[in-house]
Amino acid sequence: MKRVYLDNAATTSMDPRVKKAMDSFxxxxxxxASAIYEEGRVAKKAISEARLKTxxxxxxxxxxxxxxxxxxxxDNLAILGVARAICGISDIPQKKSLxxxxxxxxxxxxxxxxxxxxxxxxxxxxIGVDEDGIIDLRQLxxxxxxxxxxxxxxLANNEIGTIQPIKEISRIIRNKNILFxxxxxxxxxxxxxxxxxxxxxxxxxxxxKIYGPKGIGILYKKRGIKIEPLLYGGGQESNFRSGTxxxxxxxxxxxxxxxxxxxxEKESERQIKLRDRFIKKILEMPNTxxxxxxxxxxxxxxxxxxxxxxxxxxxxxxxxxxxSCSTGSACNSDSLEASHVIRAIKxxxxxxxxxxxxxxxxxxxxxxxxxxxxxxxxxxxxLKNISAI
Amino acid sequence: MKDGTDWQYSDIVKDHFFHPRNVLLRDPKPGEFDxxxxxxxxxxxxxxxxxxxxxxxxxxxxxxxxxxxxRTFGCASAIASTSIFSEMVTKNGGLTIEQxxxxxxxxIVKELGGLPKIKIHCxxxxxxAFKEAIKNYKKPDVS
Numbered sequence: 068m069k070r071v072y073l074d075n076a077a078t079t080s081m082d083p084r085v086k087k088a089m090d091s092f093x094x095x096x097x098x099x100a101s102a103i104y105e106e107g108r109v110a111k112k113a114i115s116e117a118r119l120k121t122x123x124x125x126x127x128x129x130x131x132x133x134x135x136x137x138x139x140x141x142d143n144l145a146i147l148g149v150a151r152a153i154c155g156i157s158d159i160p161q162k163k164s165l166x167x168x169x170x171x172x173x174x175x176x177x178x179x180x181x182x183x184x185x186x187x188x189x190x191x192x193x194i195g196v197d198e199d200g201i202i203d204l205r206q207l208x209x210x211x212x213x214x215x216x217x218x219x220x221x222l223a224n225n226e227i228g229t230i231q232p233i234k235e236i237s238r239i240i241r242n243k244n245i246l247f248x249x250x251x252x253x254x255x256x257x258x259x260x261x262x263x264x265x266x267x268x269x270x271x272x273x274x275x276k277i278y279g280p281k282g283i284g285i286l287y288k289k290r291g292i293k294i295e296p297l298l299y300g301g302g303q304e305s306n307f308r309s310g311t312x313x314x315x316x317x318x319x320x321x322x323x324x325x326x327x328x329x330x331x332e333k334e335s336e337r338q339i340k341l342r343d344r345f346i347k348k349i350l351e352m353p354n355t356x357x358x359x360x361x362x363x364x365x366x367x368x369x370x371x372x373x374x375x376x377x378x379x380x381x382x383x384x385x386x387x388x389x390x391s392c393s394t395g396s397a398c399n400s401d402s403l404e405a406s407h408v409i410r411a412i413k414x415x416x417x418x419x420x421x422x423x424x425x426x427x428x429x430x431x432x433x434x435x436x437x438x439x440x441x442x443x444x445x446x447x448x449x450l451k452n453i454s455a456i
Numbered sequence: 457m458k459d460g461t462d463w464q465y466s467d468i469v470k471d472h473f474f475h476p477r478n479v480l481l482r483d484p485k486p487g488e489f490d491x492x493x494x495x496x497x498x499x500x501x502x503x504x505x506x507x508x509x510x511x512x513x514x515x516x517x518x519x520x521x522x523x524x525x526x527r528t529f530g531c532a533s534a535i536a537s538t539s540i541f542s543e544m545v546t547k548n549g550g551l552t553i554e555q556x557x558x559x560x561x562x563x564i565v566k567e568l569g570g571l572p573k574i575k576i577h578c579x580x581x582x583x584x585a586f587k588e589a590i591k592n593y594k595k596p597d598v599s
Contacts, residue, residue: 377501379531380473387474405501416498420529452481453535455505455527456498 071390071435075276075367075428076225076253081319082278088322089280092315100312101301110314117321124328125270125287126261133286133307134317138252138273140297141286142176142219144308145248145269148294149217150184155295166190166214170202170221171411172229174250177219178407190214199360200229200412208239215245222251222258222265226395226408226424227359228368230258237266246292252276252284255327256429257335257366262287272324274316278429279323283316330429338366338427345369345425345436352444358395358412358422367427370395372409372418376450381423384446390439395422417456465532466569472536477543480507480525489525493589495581502530504538506585508593511550520550526585533575537564541582553590559583 072080092113098106100114115129122129135141146167154165169181171193181191194206202220218240223230233249240247248269251260255277262270268289275281288294288307300309346357346369354374373381378394385392395406404410405419414422425439465473484492489507496503509523524542528535541564545556561580565571571580 375529377529377531383532420501453476453479453527454529455503456529
């Protein structure tokens with residue numbers, strides 16, 4: 068039997084059209100873009116075209132796109148890059164006084180980069196979210212200080228799919244001389260990525276969540292913003308990201324982004340219907356709750372908790388029945404606590420460890436969801452019978 | 457034996473996780489068991505409850521474990537480790553309390569054919585639940 072893949076927030080398959088676009092850049096047009104001869108010029112042209120296309124999708128300029136090796140690198144480049152660049156400017160009095168605001172539900176690529184900066188002497192504030200998993204704007208306003216240099220808030224959460232009020236945040240900090248970064252890796256298949264409208268200065272995207280190749284991402288960086296690179300070397304990507312360009316991946320990323328944005332409205336509409344029906348049916352099961360806002364969430368995200376049953380156990384029972392999904396349960400880390408996102412929305416302990424995330428994709432069919440709805444009650448019942456609470 | 461870095465569960469773990477042995481699927485009847493122990497907390501994601509029925513051997517030999525039933529809220533390795541513990545202490549007519557108290561988490565891991573390293577410290581509660589149950593066990597008055 069074909070497996071039912073419902074973990075598209077973790078990674079997606081690669082679209083055959085993306086693969087086709089990449090094909091010629093492995094062995095035929097393999098040149099190094101830094102070379103001045105024919106192969107180099109072909110490579111250079113491919114990158115330039117990809118950069119321009121990506122920029123136009125984001126309503127940005129070509130020189131504002133930095134190709135990186137993925138979302139984690141882009142997040143790190145944005146946060147560490149901005150902090151270390153500002154810290155190096157002489158008229159800022161004390162490195163210690165510089166302040167960065169992020170949220171409790173960010174991806175670890177953001178949170179752990181901020182933790183590193185804390186070790187380097189920066190002040191970090193992690194603002195909370197409400198029970199729906201939406202950033203508390205009042206907390207954000209209260210957290211602002213004269214020393215605040217950067218805010219990093221994700222466009223949509225990877226675990227519970229909640230869409231954050233990026234435009235409102237941008238309005239709040241307008242004219243305040245604070246840079247605004249957003250991790251938008253979960254968004255391209257569903258949301259508008261116009262950086263002007265969003266009002267962001269830096270934005271992270273990633274190929275592996277949008278039916279593109281893995282190991283490729285971008286950082287949008289508004290013209291004029293200074294960042295310190297993470298990598299030093301041949302000075303590629305305008306010195307912001309040294310290393311020979313990964314041309315097949317760059318071309319693949321751009322094709323994937325184009326396709327994602329072209330279909331996003333149609334796919335959103337289709338998946339919202341599937342999502343809402345799935346949520347409604349699943350909540351009909353006893354002792355089941357939805358994690359994250361019902362409406363202000365990505366069309367493909369369903370995150371539910373079952374009382375008294377552990378998430379990993381559910382995931383493995385579903386796996387045995389041919390269904391792939393994931394859990395925010397702790398047991399995959401050294402900590403005994405539930406995931407930082409589930410904790411941030413303050414779920415009772417009996418529910419917090421029983422969270423399961425289903426993330427649909429463009430290939431998801433209604434009958435696949437019906438299959439999951441059909442097998443889930445027996446799985447939960449069996450694990451509840453074993454459970455000590 | 458797993459080296460602990462990969463994420464695959466052994467076939468023995470999977471077998472016990474998907475087909476747990478000696479689960480008490482109903483509430484115990486009054487007097488059905490001689491001892492009961494609970495360890496863990498919902499906040500930690502693991503709670504284990506264990507019921508033990510003992511059989512006196514007569515003389516100085518102490519008592520053997522006649523029956524051990526359990527329920528576990530926890531991940532695959534928590535469930536599998538309790539299940540296999542329940543078999544370890546009841547097979548071949550049952551261990552004595554003293555023998556059973558000597559079982560370590562390492563013994564359970566070995567019996568399971570290994571566990572992913574990060575699972576070991578948090579998910580093996582069976583030996584603790586058993587110790588808790590025995591602590592609560594009141595020896596019958598023989599005087």
